[in-house]
């Protein structure tokens with residue numbers, strides 16, 4: 001029996017759609033794995049009643065198949081599904097890291113990223129790596145078809161999860177198919193600023209680089225209160241605010257001393273729209289840990 005804790009993640013960070021991601025210090029999924037003749041899955045924790053235990057429909061099933069590593073897999077969800085916090089990816093990342101060790105497959109953390117992404121394809125129809133990469137490797141990750149670049153960044157964050165369900169599959173359907181050249185120029189500048197900010201542990205530069213005028217405005221329509229929450233967080237000192245992953249979580253970067261105030265301001269702003277929410281005062285953290 002082996003236990004793995006794999007963190008929630010925030011993908012895109014505005015300017016890095018389908019490329020950037022960060023591991024969050026909390027929340028996390030805790031997954032226990034035991035060798036077996038076939039794959040069986042048992043779910044507990046946040047939103048687990050909505051997650052299928054059928055291996056063909058659960059992200060961990062695809063990972064076990066890809067590693068040819070049948071196991072009994074108990075998943076305790078710390079990350080609610082359809083949250084924009086890489087819920088489906090956290091389980092897939094934990095399964096990839098745990099089964100690799102349990103069956104002594106010898107893959108490196110970077111090699112496990114495309115294997116865990118097979119789980120993402122099961123739920124969103126697309127094997128995007130930007131959640132599984134940080135959940136496996138920790139820190140800030142840049143996932144492209146050439147592989148993953150990882151930076152051990154340290155930036156305080158606030159993640160505010162409203163009581164709204166947005167499935168990644170639905171949110172991918174509203175992504176515009178084209179962008180103008182001026183939007184492309186702006187996105188490249190913002191992505192470069194954000195990357196530099198991660199290297200320097202500079203919340204100001206990271207926040208500035210989170211601005212995006214292509215994907216975020218289209219998805220904001222799916223999150224009741226997004227604009228109000230964003231403006232309130234910026235007024236409370238956030239250096240940048242955007243949608244976490246496909247939403248509905250709204251994520252803010254900030255200086256350490258402003259984090260508590262930003263967290264309560266975001267909760268209040270959702271509350272004023274009649275939307276219940278919960279908030280995580282967190283920061284960029286490490287990748288999956290085996291116990």
Ligand SMILES: Nc1ncnc2c1ncn2[C@@H]1O[C@H](COP(=O)(O)OP(=O)(O)O)[C@@H](O)[C@H]1O
Pocket residue numbers: 050051052057058059060075080081082083084085086087088089091092123124166167168169245246247
């Ligand atoms: N192990 C798992 N953990 C969470 N969600 C899972 C898992 N396996 C399958 N799913 C399904 O994935 C969907 C949630 O994934 P997704 O929409 O990408 O949300 P998130 O942004 O939280 O990752 C739900 O339909 C859920 O039933």
Ligand SMILES: N[C@@H](CCOP(=O)(O)O)C(=O)O
Pocket residue numbers: 009011012017018019083084085086087088128130131168171172244245246247
């Ligand atoms: N790049 C993906 C990320 C989805 O993240 P999730 O946490 O919402 O699963 C996208 O934006 O579709």
